Amino acid sequence: MIELSGNQQHGNRATGRAENLAEGIYHKLKQDIFDFRLLPGDRFTESDVAGRMGVSRTPVREALFRLQRESYVEVLYRNGWRVRPFNFEYFENLYDVRTILETAAVKRLCEQEQGAAQLEDLKRIWLVPASERLTDMSSLSALDERFHEMLVEAAGNDEMARIHREISEKIRIIRRLDFTKPPRVEATYLEHGKVLKAIMQRRADEAQMMLRAHIEESRREVRKITLHMLYSARADADRDAM
Amino acid sequence: MIELSGNQQHGNRATGRAENLAEGIYHKLKQDIFDFRLLPGDRFTESDVAGRMGVSRTPVREALFRLQRESYVEVLYRNGWRVRPFNFEYFENLYDVRTILETAAVKRLCEQEQGAAQLEDLKRIWLVPASERLTDMSSLSALDERFHEMLVEAAGNDEMARIHREISEKIRIIRRLDFTKPPRVEATYLEHGKVLKAIMQRRADEAQMMLRAHIEESRREVRKITLHMLYSARADADRDAM
DNA sequence: GAGCACCTTCTTGTACACAAGTTTGAGTGC
DNA sequence: GCACTCAAACTTGTGTACAAGAAGGTGCTC
Numbered sequence: 001m002i003e004l005s006g007n008q009q010h011g012n013r014a015t016g017r018a019e020n021l022a023e024g025i026y027h028k029l030k031q032d033i034f035d036f037r038l039l040p041g042d043r044f045t046e047s048d049v050a051g052r053m054g055v056s057r058t059p060v061r062e063a064l065f066r067l068q069r070e071s072y073v074e075v076l077y078r079n080g081w082r083v084r085p086f087n088f089e090y091f092e093n094l095y096d097v098r099t100i101l102e103t104a105a106v107k108r109l110c111e112q113e114q115g116a117a118q119l120e121d122l123k124r125i126w127l128v129p130a131s132e133r134l135t136d137m138s139s140l141s142a143l144d145e146r147f148h149e150m151l152v153e154a155a156g157n158d159e160m161a162r163i164h165r166e167i168s169e170k171i172r173i174i175r176r177l178d179f180t181k182p183p184r185v186e187a188t189y190l191e192h193g194k195v196l197k198a199i200m201q202r203r204a205d206e207a208q209m210m211l212r213a214h215i216e217e218s219r220r221e222v223r224k225i226t227l228h229m230l231y232s233a234r235a236d237a238d239r240d241a242m
Numbered sequence: 243m244i245e246l247s248g249n250q251q252h253g254n255r256a257t258g259r260a261e262n263l264a265e266g267i268y269h270k271l272k273q274d275i276f277d278f279r280l281l282p283g284d285r286f287t288e289s290d291v292a293g294r295m296g297v298s299r300t301p302v303r304e305a306l307f308r309l310q311r312e313s314y315v316e317v318l319y320r321n322g323w324r325v326r327p328f329n330f331e332y333f334e335n336l337y338d339v340r341t342i343l344e345t346a347a348v349k350r351l352c353e354q355e356q357g358a359a360q361l362e363d364l365k366r367i368w369l370v371p372a373s374e375r376l377t378d379m380s381s382l383s384a385l386d387e388r389f390h391e392m393l394v395e396a397a398g399n400d401e402m403a404r405i406h407r408e409i410s411e412k413i414r415i416i417r418r419l420d421f422t423k424p425p426r427v428e429a430t431y432l433e434h435g436k437v438l439k440a441i442m443q444r445r446a447d448e449a450q451m452m453l454r455a456h457i458e459e460s461r462r463e464v465r466k467i468t469l470h471m472l473y474s475a476r477a478d479a480d481r482d483a484m
Numbered sequence: 485g486a487g488c489a490c491c492t493t494c495t496t497g498t499a500c501a502c503a504a505g506t507t508t509g510a511g512t513g514c
Numbered sequence: 515g516c517a518c519t520c521a522a523a524c525t526t527g528t529g530t531a532c533a534a535g536a537a538g539g540t541g542c543t544c
Contacts, residue, residue, distance in 0.1 A: 263527080300530090301528065
């Protein structure tokens with residue numbers, strides 16, 4: 001079985017205890033932002049959210065503070081909250097850090113004497129005949145995110161993996177736009193395969209180069225379509241609200 | 243004038259507004275942990291802190307949640323809070339990530355056509371005759387932390403700098419133990435100087451090697467004395483409490 | 485004396501009331 | 515019509531009361 005959801009322990013399933021209200025609201029709000037139900041720049045109040053979710057302001061504030069620290073929203077002193085406006089430099093910077101962490105992880109993977117178990121999982125997913133490839137865009141987008149996360153996890157540094165996972169989540173909102181065109185899907189399979197093979201052959205420089213090129217390619221695609229997608233998402237939401 | 247305190251905007255000085263209670267409690271609690279007034283493993287309750295600080299539980303909870311997300315403390319379900327026990331693997335991992343980020347930053351600095359302004363500040367501090375060197379341990383410890391932070395800041399990626407700053411803060415509690423012996427002070431001046439000179443000469447590989455060796459040296463020192471220091475700090479605190 | 489059930493106490497989680505401060509717009513003077 | 519004043523309506527920040535649940539001690543049973 002392949003772990004797709006990451007290890008972020010949504011609702012304390014490990015202890016069998018139900019998740020807090022604050023925790024649930026945190027995830028709901030974040031999903032609202034990811035799905036453009038809350039658009040960058042949108043303003044709202046704590047009471048809005050509390051009313052909509054049917055809870056008091058207390059857990060809402062807890063969730064908002066967490067989202068604020070992760071820079072998804074910001075508070076205006078005694079004047080409401082708003083979803084953080086889009087900032088392309090911010091995403092560019094995150095892409096850079098992501099590249100740094102992933103190439104460092106890949107280098108380590110090539111230097112480790114025994115291959116990490118996670119690598120086997122990745123091979124089973126990405127090194128498959130063309131006929132067995134997934135074509136569903138949204139699954140593929142999630143799978144791509146997991147590919148990169150698992151590369152870092154395989155390197156064995158939990159803190160590096162945690163930081164990388166946070167970055168991955170932050171850029172998810174624009175990254176999945178990469179998977180709207182079929183050619184990129186095929187390229188993704190190809191490029192992931194090359195990275196994995198290079199790692200298996202312990203060719204650190206080659207693996208890093210492949211990975212860097214792959215991320216750069218994806219970033220270039222995303223750069224082209226982001227603005228357009230963003231505006232159409234906004235237009236859709238506006239139309240729905242009328 | 244050299245900026246020593248980082249740019250973490252303690253009390254919204256930019257807007258001239260007084261800081262929140264929660265913000266103040268957050269900083270006080272974190273300082274308590276850094277100064278071993280709160281020891282790893284220590285348990286406490288929200289009411290304890292609220293009473294001690296003379297506020298209600300609300301801002302205390304806000305501060306605690308933030309400290310929890312930064313993994314300084316952890317909550318035990320309906321059973322109080324505790325300072326996160328020491329975990330050496332955790333610090334080792336953070337040291338690794340720090341090294342990755344700093345070497346990447348240095349590489350960029352060597353590749354940038356025009357030198358960053360921050361580098362000039364660093365030269366004025368670290369490339370001085372032996373007679374002008376600081377000897378006060380605690381100032382030097384802070385200055386050392388700023389050296390590494392400014393290296394990353396100079397690379398121009400705000401997110402990378404933010405992540406690095408968070409890591410720096412987390413390892414501060416053990417890192418400053420490096421500055422208890424005079425020989426390390428001299429070595430620090432020497433090693434920082436070498437890194438800066440290599441950057442000025444655009445020798446990326448050499449600069450990275452120097453930096454990596456410097457961090458490794460510091461880490462080795464810290465590894466040796468951490469356990470001892472930790473236990474004596476605990477003993478001191480216990481004696482004070484009697 | 486040992487083990488177990490129960491109950492008290494204490495802890496966090498949530499709701500709600502009030503305080504402090506910002507925005508907005510109606511109303512007034514000119 | 516325009517600028518200004520001022521107050522009402524909101525919004526976040528903080529304090530407080532209550533709910534849900536865990537821990538530990540106490541007394542009872544055997």
